[in-house]
Amino acid sequence: MSFETTATIASFGGKLLKLAHQAKSTSCQMKLNLYLPPSASSSKPAPVLFYLAGLTCTGDNGAEKGFFQHMAAKKGIAIVYPDTSPRGLELKGEDDSYDFGSGAGFYVDATAEPWKHGYRMYTYITEELPHALFQQFKELDGNRVSITGHSMGGHGALTLFLKNPGKYKSVSAFAPITNPINCPWGQKAFTGYFGEGEKDGRWKQHDATELIKKFKGETDILIDVGTGDNFYKQGQLLPENFEKAAKEAGKKVEVRYQEDYDHSYFFISTFANDHVEHAAKHLGV
């Protein structure tokens, strides 16, 4: 469905559009933010960076606190900030916890009841949303797309990249969940969205550490993790597992352990420039 633009906000020389549309894959209205850099036009469409946010977030957090627009404006890159789950489906338990259900879609297509009715963020982010955006906004170049994300959104960015060779020109992540089948957040989510019976099936198909072992293409993956990040310390992120798997598979992954940084947007904003520049390099700008 086409987008309604509910607000147009000047930001770093470009425009931040607050958008809403009815999505088929998630069976509800989805909101998002779209940043158009000053250089974007239908005659000179901008390459696109998707930013997938983490648990509890919406498309607003990154747009307000991530400071991606600063470098995106300079490089001429558009940024898409989607929501993190369907909203208001009124499924039982949907709003009961911060790490499952609303605000916690984990960028998968659920197969278990009742979540399979709408919790289909994988299809939404990889297919429905880009198709709808590229159809309506001629300022966007649908052939040059990269992806990044934070925490659960870092998991989303890595898995979407690794499951769809060629779809994204590059991937990077901030404090990503890299091995969800082996961390409490991921185990809870996958149990709920897929069921325990899918442990050797769908769980592994949405686990970045498992996926990179079999990835055929080349990679140049940038990951930042703060050493003061409590979720890192608690073993929710497990970047070492991803790094090890990548190394054994001969894939290029740079994990930068950033001294003292935590899991917050203070961490993300500090390194936002680097991630936009990483995408820019692969997007040819």
Next chain:
Amino acid sequence: MSFETTATIASFGGKLLKLAHQAKSTSCQMKLNLYLPPSASSSKPAPVLFYLAGLTCTGDNGAEKGFFQHMAAKKGIAIVYPDTSPRGLELKGEDDSYDFGSGAGFYVDATAEPWKHGYRMYTYITEELPHALFQQFKELDGNRVSITGHSMGGHGALTLFLKNPGKYKSVSAFAPITNPINCPWGQKAFTGYFGEGEKDGRWKQHDATELIKKFKGETDILIDVGTGDNFYKQGQLLPENFEKAAKEAGKKVEVRYQEDYDHSYFFISTFANDHVEHAAKHLGV
């Protein structure tokens, strides 16, 4: 009273400290954020920029959404983000409106009942807070201080600068209330904090447009205002009045009317670099 540090957060190579202290002038505990750039140390103390926030804000808004730390880190400038009023004094009507009472101290010392019991943000910001900070944090250079602010905080920055020649090396403002005696927000606040009888007295003593007419020193004031700012359109800011008064008094004021920008932190973050650089020039860094 000395500060308690309730959190230390890595940001742009430096540290954002969440502080709290008992303040005499405001008769309550005051919270604030202090950003120390990576270069700050007791042997090389950093110059300081105060950022005064607008109506409804706390010291968190600027720290999270202002994007000041990015350039402050590069220039080696510390930033103080104070709260906008006392909190929890339990004065009648204190929390009834967004533009008066809590979150709306207007950076004045109230003289009317009951507000004179604690609504003394002028003394807090110009005296108690800097004295306490410079005593405890030897990483700060109390002899090199500049000030900036947004909306009500822009009014605060301009009036504190103009009322205290020499205290601040420079001033700038984002969408400031520049002529409060002639706008609804200012008239409501000054009626409450001073009383109608002070119209020719204390009202004018806290009005930037009145103050610049009589200011003796030199000025180099940078102001940004968005042309899409609804509060500007409604006549709450009146930068033209300030500009005219400054021009007639032979004072240097640059008001930049930024096409389409609104009153939000998307506007502030876009021009934060310019304001930190403006302060840096006057702070000698």
